[in-house]
Amino acid sequence: MTADGFVAALLADEGGSDWPARVPHRLDAVLAALPLPARAGMRTAVAAVETYALARTGRRLAVLRPDEREDVLRSLALRPRLAPLLDLLKVPVLLAAGTERTPLAPAPVPAPEDPPLDCTPAGEWPARTTADAVVVGSGAGGAMAARTLARAGLDVVVLEEGGHHPTASFGHRAPLDRFTELYRDGGATVAVGRPPVLLPVGRAVGGTTVVNSGTCYRTPDHVLTRWRSTFGFALAERFGPLLDEAERTLRVAPQPLDVLGNNGLLTLTGAERLGWRAAPLRRNAPGCKGSCQCVVGCPTGAKQSVQLSVLPDACAAGARIVTGARVHRILLDHDVPGPPRAAGVRARRPDGGELEILSPLVVVAAGTLQTPPLLRRSGLGGHPRLGRNLSVHPATSVAGRFAEPVTAWRGVLQSVGVEELHADGILLEATASPPGMSSFVLPGLGRELRRELEGSDRLATLGAMIADRPSGRVGGRDRALVRYDLDPRDGDRLMTAVRAMGRLLFAAGATEVLTGVPGAPRARSLDDLDELLAPVGARDLHVSAFHPTGTAAAGGDPRRAPADPEGRLRGVHGVLVADGSVLPGCPEVNPQLSIMAAALAVTDAWLGGARHGG
Structure with a gap:
């Protein structure tokens, strides 16, 4: 897929850094691992953006000036029918961009020899x-x-x-x-429904x-x-x-504080200030080095x-x-x-x-x-x-920006559990991402998005998962066809979780909270957060899931x-x-x-x- 112009527009590539030029190649590698329908959908979406640029300017994105490219994207974002294309395309582009901008550090120790398998x-x-x-x-x-x-x-x-x-x-x-x-299908397993839910599962x-x-x-x-x-x-x-x-068998124990990382420590701080129940999670990782690459x-x-x-x-x-x-x-x-x-x-x-x-x-x-x-x-x-009775633990995430670097990808990936709302079916967990995979919640386009990406080391992230009603089913014979429609009660729980995560991040000292909602991207106070989220529903969130049963x-x-x-x-x-x-x-x-x-x-x-x- 040729997406050089779109990537340059989305990331405000003005030629001052080397890494943006490598993103299209990395993006192609990501898309090559996806199933054919997903690849076709991405190609169609990029083509639609290019068609819009041609209709608006008479030229393709790749030959436009940086300010002209950004104008095209901002104009597109204002069109209700076409704006979802940008939301769809941002996720793989930001994965590729984060990987190129934040290369993997060398392994901290030589890998041990695995126990033998036949x-x-x-x-x-x-x-x-x-x-x-x-x-x-x-x-x-x-x-x-x-x-x-x-x-x-x-x-x-x-x-x-x-x-x-x-x-x-x-x-x-x-x-x-x-x-x-x-991951099966390159991590792109999706449950179709209202809203569509990303449901990655391993294959190894x-x-x-x-x-x-x-987490155990x-x-x-x-x-x-x-x-x-x-x-x-x-x-x-x-x-x-x-x-x-x-x-x-798994040698499960609470994760010690000295390897949690700032993402987990800030979560503990916020929970303590609110008087909420929180503690390091029990995990099957004795001797964890905090490489934040579990997933x-x-x-x-x-x-x-x-x-x-x-x-x-x-x-x-x-x-x-x-x-x-x-x-x-x-x-x-x-x-x-x-x-x-x-x-x-x-x-x-x-x-x-x-x-x-x-x-x-x-x-x-x-x-x-x-x-x-x-x-x-x-x-x-x-x-x-x-095939009926499918539960998937619907999940969403929120980020908080802090004045000092957090560098959430140094430490335990999922480090702290906050159980204050667990009786209501809501479990909050401090969950970071490996280097180059932490840009899902970033708002904006062009220069705004580029600033967010370059300041991502100051973000702490929380995730919430909901004890859901069994609202899905798995059809198909040769290939699993997954359908999941979020129950209204569970949608309300997700919105409650977003507000709770925002409150905890502000309590920990965040200067602003990024909601992941395109129409209400950032809040700078609790009152601001409540006002922004008032018209928002669960279908406006980026919803994923991880535990089908x-x-x-x-x-x-x-x-x-x-x-x-x-x-x-x-x-x-x-x-x-x-x-x-x-x-x-x-x-x-x-x-x-x-x-x-x-x-x-x-x-x-x-x-x-x-x-x-x-």
Whole structure:
């Protein structure tokens, strides 16, 4: 995509610095990682801006003077039908611009050697093999399931669509380059709806645990009570000791103050001045160096993602991992009385070839968004609630400008939790971004935007996520088609969260707050913030989400739950569900521990039944 003129206009490139000229090339690399529809949409949007410039000036953006280019963009921003194009295009351009302007510092220490994994690329795996159990997916749920079954003496094969990325591969590559490689669809998974929601999920050995924040909350007791009493999710009764086991495995502990960074320390200051409950988050990152790169692969190996903590134990017990293998369908044996039985899986290699693994047990842990399409492709998608009940933790962020440098990308990426509003379904977390990935909230165009970008080291950032009603669904067979319409109650919670984050930042000493809302970009006082936000609704925010759950929920009511109370898929023998999709409702916190406990409970229950002939 040729976007030199648009990039020059958006960033007010007047030739005085080298880095803006490198942004179009970086932008092309970002877009190349996106799925075809997203690339086509971006090209169409850039073309529309160029067409507008031609109609207004008779010349393309690249040949206009800097002031003429800026005039075109400002005129475009005033047109209600075309202004959203600018909002759409700013995000990838600012990602590319931030990466070029703030290059990655060298890794602070040599990367440690990862624990060994028994990984075989799909192209090197035999066309037909057998196993006692096949686990589809190697994330939080799949890893725990594989370890549990392998330790019980089963011959376990884990199939992972993504590749294996060792810690040593992270330290000397730009975060943005890793982002597009470690996430499905280059990080551009979107739930269409009102409003559209960006929903990035990982695709690698270790799944999304490779690219999450490392925050480890236990499932709240009131959530477990609701799962048991309302949904009949019997396994929730066992979660206490299973959460303990997950915490021990991941070496979870509160993050020490000396590595939090200014972003977290300012959050603690603001919360203390308001009298709000806040503390450093519990994380699976002993020895964290504060490199602020959790979401693109920890370069120091401190974050105990499951490819460093759970899968090595599974492999030590005999499990094997096949990488680059997309499971196309679960094989079924229909020549038995009653419901069909699992007979294994068929997977596709990157070159289009296929492999089969025959097995009487299939554990589906492909992820909340991928499990429903897999079950449909396998002829197991008949339950009317499969793919429904999707919760996603809608999230938004706010930034505060401070008089002194904050340099939020030095320190822990997600460092402090503010639980003052958690009883109302709102969890605030101090969340920064890696170098070159922190420009989402910046307002303005041209010279104004350039000033914001060059002053981004003085910004502190907060994020909020909402315990949402299950307002989404996952359709599709070959590809997940995600739909999510924000519930009005949850929209109100997001707006409450924006106001709360602004209040906290002002309490910490911010001179202004950047809302991320194009029509109400900056406030310089609490009264100013309230006045600006009065006409704003949740659909005006940049909404993203990170924790999809619930699309193959377990429960006691066969009409409501595709899986039974112990995580066994209904209508078939030998298929277990052991990822976020099995959770019956929103966990209200970062869900890694909840998913690991659920997978451990599901596989333990199956092993207990198998030992007793169930």
